[in-house]
Amino acid sequence: MCGICGIFNPNGLDDADREAIGPMTAVLAHRGPDHSATRLDRFTALGHTRLSIVDIEGGAQPMDNEDGSVRTVFNGEIYNFEGLREDLIKRGHTFKSRSDTETLVHAYETYGYDFVFKLRGMFAFALWDAANRRLILARDRVGKKPLYYTRAQGRFLFASEIKSLLLHPAVPRRLDAHSLHHLLSFQNVPGQDTVFHDIKKLPPAHYMIIGVGDSNPRPYWSASSIKVEKFYQAREDTLRLQKVIREAVRRRLMGDVPVGAFLSGGVDSSAVVGLMSQLSDQPVRTFSIGFDDPEYDETNYASLVAKHFRTDHTEFKVTSSELMECMPLLVWHCDEPAPDSSILPTYCLSRLTREHVKVALSGDGGDELFGGYERYVADRYLHAYNYIPEGVRRNLLVPAFSMASHSVSENLARKRLEQMARFSPMSDAERHLNWLAFFTAHEKNALYTPELAAELSGYNSADVLQYYYDRFDSNNRSFTDQQLLIDFLTYLPETLMMKVDRASMAVGLEVRCPLLSKEVVELAIATPASLKIKGATTKRLLKQTFWNFLPPEILYRRKQGFEVPLNSWFRGPLREVLWDHLTDARARSRGLFNLVTVRRLLNEHQNGVRDHGHKLWILLNIEFWHRIFMDGAPPASRPALV
Known part of the structure; x- marks a missing residue:
């Protein structure tokens, strides 16, 4: 894995461009600590x-074709590069390395723009065609690797991380208020936007050509075009799925460095580790992380799987203070506020894993592809309420669920009934959003200052999801199939893949996701949701596929999630950090949030009236982000810890 950046100035590079490329590259050193280089010509x-990882001695970049007319900088891995290489050699190309990177320049020469269709892997790259004065950017199908770009004063700039772009003096730093509005709901900024005005991200499964008339992103693959197959046979399905996942794991063991695996003890990571153990002639190196709070600790399940497959297992334990001291550092690595608090343990796990291996496989993607979230079960029933008139839902169902929630003592059951009361009057898109959101539309309006509320008036985050529900064919996809696909297209790349990339690349660890191979993805999307979720059983097809392979304690355990104890932290050791950062003069001067509402959230949380841990986490992230990225000079180095 690597960091890439670049400048294309059609008028010719000027002094600002030539001086900026060095710092723009240096700030990405954490992504590629083994070697760095820059290359300049007249325009780029x-x-x-x-x-x-691959061809350690011969794979240095930027990399050229035979005559230097095509040049690339590449981040990621191409798992089918050996087959492409053989075909390209037969067509007369000469290779000077064993790396997958060199395949890109020759594939472009041979296949033209269609070469991106042939790639299997995780990638983000830029390719400069000097003869035609064109710059081509592309990103993998799922969005595992990031790629940002902007246009500033006649030039085009791109980079793996936004902080690199900010080091060019032509690139301004301005908050995009509409993106902040969506971030408070989605835990990410959806689509092509970022929290920085005029800085965009190339969407997954897209490429763009700069230097021709139309330079807008173009899709080269579409998950929504995959049809759901109506007729499946259980045994054939599970055998085919296991075969495809096994091949995806095998391909991701490639490389010239040690490979290990993250092991949480869930079905997804356990299946990946089990297949790795079958494909490896030595014990698999596995790594898990646990917390000082037993309610959030899963290491007992990970240990069970490690013993089952006889892995060489390493287990780490971290405390709340160790996790939270990383927070400003992770905001710097993310470039944007990081609402998903699980980035903290993901970073710590990556940092400790990197002490042993350079590459780790993970089970990411299983929940979105195979229906792993419990909200899918609840939402099937709530969706059926759409056929009941809205007035009946609001006046009868809401009071009924609300009364039921007061009659149960178990916390989770009460929480679920409260959610049913709140969600039953909503549309599908509104419910989908509110399952994910920490701030509702009403709560956001109360949080904003009057000036910000006026600027954002009329912007409804649910409209982003409504676009997808309107676009998908309900005749071909059931409601749950639509939900899964929407999460695959939005939540997976924007929240989960971003988290994994930033947390792992912060320490120079490459994470590979077999469940997100093109073949597994296409098979999963084509499989109807009725085979994935049955009754209250989530991820049913995946569990059936590995029922005689994984321990029963793993197959039938309840999904826990990779969470951290924010509520207790913010009532205990981090109470002062919250108050100091959210209520001081610097925070008040930003003109974003109503201090009365912020103080109410703090007081209610500290007094145990309500749990606002996730809301306060987001607000603290936003304030750290302002201090790191918006106050003072562009950040060229890592910030101090808390």
Whole structure:
């Protein structure tokens, strides 16, 4: 894995461009600590930092074709590069390395723009065609690797991380208020936008050509075009799925460095580890992380799987203070506020894993592809209420669920009934959003200052999801199939893949996701949701696929999730951090949030009236982000810890 950046100035590079490319590259050193280089010609400046995985000695970048007319900087892995290489050699190309990177320049020469269709892997790259004065950018199908870009004063700039772009003096730093509005709901900024005005991200499964008339992103693959197959046979389905996942794991064991795996003890990571153990002639190196709070600790399940497959298992324990001291550092690595608090343990796990291996496989993607979230079960029933008139739902169902919630003592059951009361009057898109959101539309309006509320008037985050529900064919996809696909297209790349990339690349660790291979993804999307979720059983097809392979304690355990104890932290050791950062003069001067509402959230949380841990986490992230990225000079180095 690597870091890439570059500048294309159609008028010719100027002094600002030539001076900026060095710092733009250097700030990405954590992504590629093994080597860095820049290359300039009349119109382009390309920068690259390398994490050496394949062809350690010969894979340095930027990399050219035979005559230097095509040049690339590449981040990721191409798992089918050996087959492409053989075909390209037969067509007369000469290779000077064993790396997958060199395949890109020759594939472009041979296949033209269609070469991106042939790639299997995780990637983000830029390719400069000097003869035609064109710059081509592309990103993998799922969005595992990030790629940002902006246009500033006649030039085009791109980078793996936003902080690199900010080091060019032509790039302004301005908050996009509409993106902040969506971030408070989605835990990410959806679509092509970022929290920085005029800085965009290239969407997954897209490429763009700069230097021709139309330079807008173009899709080269579409998950929504995959039809759901109506007729399946259980045994054939599970055998085919296991075969496809096994091949995806096998391909991701490639490389010239040690490979290990994250092991949480859930079905997804356990299945990946089990297949790795079958494909490896030595014990698999596995890594897990646990917390000082037993309610959030899953290491007993991970240990069970490690013993079952006889892995070489390493277990780490971290405290709340160790996790939270990383927070400003992770905001710097993310470039945007990081609402998903599980980035903290993901970072700590990556940092400790990196002490042993350079590459780790993970089970990411299983929940979105195979129906792993419990909200899918609840939402099937809530969706059926759409056929009941809205007035009846609001006047009868809401009071009924509300009364039921007061009659149960078990916390989770009460929480679920409260959610049913709140969600039953909503549309599908509104419910989908509110399952994810920490701030509702009403709560956001109360949080904003009057000036910000006026600026954002009329913007409804649910409209982003409504676009997808309107677009999908309900004749081909059931309601749950639509939900899964929407999460695959939005929540997975924007929240989960971003988290994994930033947490792992912060320490120079490459994470590979077999369940997100093109073949597994297409098979999963084509499989009807009725086979994935039955009754209250989530991820049913995946569990059936590995029922005689995984321990029963793993197959039938309740999904826990990779969470951290925010509520107790913010009532205990981090109480002062919250108050100091959310209510001081610097925070008040930003003109974003109503101090009365912020103080109410703090007081209610501290007094145990309500749990606002996730809301306060987001607000604290936003304030850290302002201090790191918006106050003072562009951040060229890592910030101090808390």
